[in-house]
Amino acid sequence: MDKGEGKRETVCVTGAAGFIGSRLVKNLLQKGYGVHATLRDPENPAKNSHLLSLPGAKERLHLFKADLLQHGSFDSAVEGCDFVINMATSTDFQGDIVQPTVDGTMNILRSCKKAKTVKRVIHTSSIAAACPLNEDGQLKEILDESCWTPVDYIKGRDVVYGMYSVSKTLAEQAALRFGAEEEIEVVTVLVGMVGGPWLTPTVPGSVSSILASLTENRLLYEVTCSSKDLFGSVPLVHVEDVCSAHIYLMEHPSAAGRYVCCSDPVTVADMLNFFRKRYPEIPLAFGNKEEEDEWKKVLVPISSKKLSDVGYSYKYHLEEILSDSIECAKQMKIL
Numbered sequence: 001m002d003k004g005e006g007k008r009e010t011v012c013v014t015g016a017a018g019f020i021g022s023r024l025v026k027n028l029l030q031k032g033y034g035v036h037a038t039l040r041d042p043e044n045p046a047k048n049s050h051l052l053s054l055p056g057a058k059e060r061l062h063l064f065k066a067d068l069l070q071h072g073s074f075d076s077a078v079e080g081c082d083f084v085i086n087m088a089t090s091t092d093f094q095g096d097i098v099q100p101t102v103d104g105t106m107n108i109l110r111s112c113k114k115a116k117t118v119k120r121v122i123h124t125s126s127i128a129a130a131c132p133l134n135e136d137g138q139l140k141e142i143l144d145e146s147c148w149t150p151v152d153y154i155k156g157r158d159v160v161y162g163m164y165s166v167s168k169t170l171a172e173q174a175a176l177r178f179g180a181e182e183e184i185e186v187v188t189v190l191v192g193m194v195g196g197p198w199l200t201p202t203v204p205g206s207v208s209s210i211l212a213s214l215t216e217n218r219l220l221y222e223v224t225c226s227s228k229d230l231f232g233s234v235p236l237v238h239v240e241d242v243c244s245a246h247i248y249l250m251e252h253p254s255a256a257g258r259y260v261c262c263s264d265p266v267t268v269a270d271m272l273n274f275f276r277k278r279y280p281e282i283p284l285a286f287g288n289k290e291e292e293d294e295w296k297k298v299l300v301p302i303s304s305k306k307l308s309d310v311g312y313s314y315k316y317h318l319e320e321i322l323s324d325s326i327e328c329a330k331q332m333k334i335l
Contacts, residue, residue: 010034012081015088019204029056038066068104074111085122101167120185125172128165144303145258192235192262195321197328216285232300233265238316263314265302
């Protein structure tokens with residue numbers, strides 16, 4: 001933003017066409033920043049129209065084509081930027097996503113080093129990189145920034161989104177290591193399961209999981225239920241809180257290291273009960289007494305103390321996360 005010194009600060013947002021990325025671009029433009037947004041296909045109206053129509057986009061938004069796996073692909077987008085917020089990640093859950101995710105993260109960081117103007121990199125990680133599991137698969141007493149997903153344990157078992165967890169863990173570790181070795185400020189944000197309204201033309205995967213019991217998607221409902229095995233809860237957070245936390249950590253001088261970003265660790269029973277009470281007109285496709293009895297208690301609390309200690313506070317909680325997701329789905333005729 002304009003600090004009164006005649007220079008508007010510029011932020012590069014990678015993966016800007018996605019659920020969180022597009023909302024982040026909107027919020028940065030509202031705060032007066034210039035934004036360099038990277039997309040795989042910036043010339044495709046289906047991919048960029050929701051960005052180009054944002055207030056302030058005509059004056060302060062510039063789109064760049066970039067490919068995670070192409071060396072130097074992010075150089076032009078990062079050049080001249082004061083900050084970089086890395087949202088880009090592989091979304092191919094069927095193939096080998098581990099090495100591409102790590103390599104893509106490193107390509108972005110090398111562009112940051114080459115630019116010589118970047119003050120801080122905010123790397124978007126996932127709570128999947130902090131599964132509170134011991135090496136024997138037993139849940140710890142709390143999920144916080146000290147937790148790292150036990151990669152060897154996950155690799156040796158058929159875990160839902162197991163390789164996604166491994167990829168996010170190794171990419172975050174590589175990012176923090178690169179920052180320490182190259183003396184670049186790297187802050188990582190461990191994001192939970194994100195809900196709330198979206199700007200993208202398609203429904204975000206995390207919202208689809210949250211609403212699976214209403215949309216009759218058995219596979220995604222089971223994925224949501226399986227969260228207890230990895231996290232001890234369903235780790236919900238509102239997209240607006242995710243974006244504001246990223247910007248806060250970008251702007252706050254003392255921010256360093258990892259930050260858990262999850263406002264509401266809840267149970268499937270909590271979610272189903274909310275749907276029944278608030279939206280009785282929408283029938284639940286799944287959920288029964290046996291499943292809900294198993295889910296009456298959060299097994300592992302999730303701590304955001306480090307984030308609150310630097311002065312950040314969440315604005316949205318379970319009610320807004322779920323109701324905002326449903327209302328947006330209604331507008332798009334999905335419910």
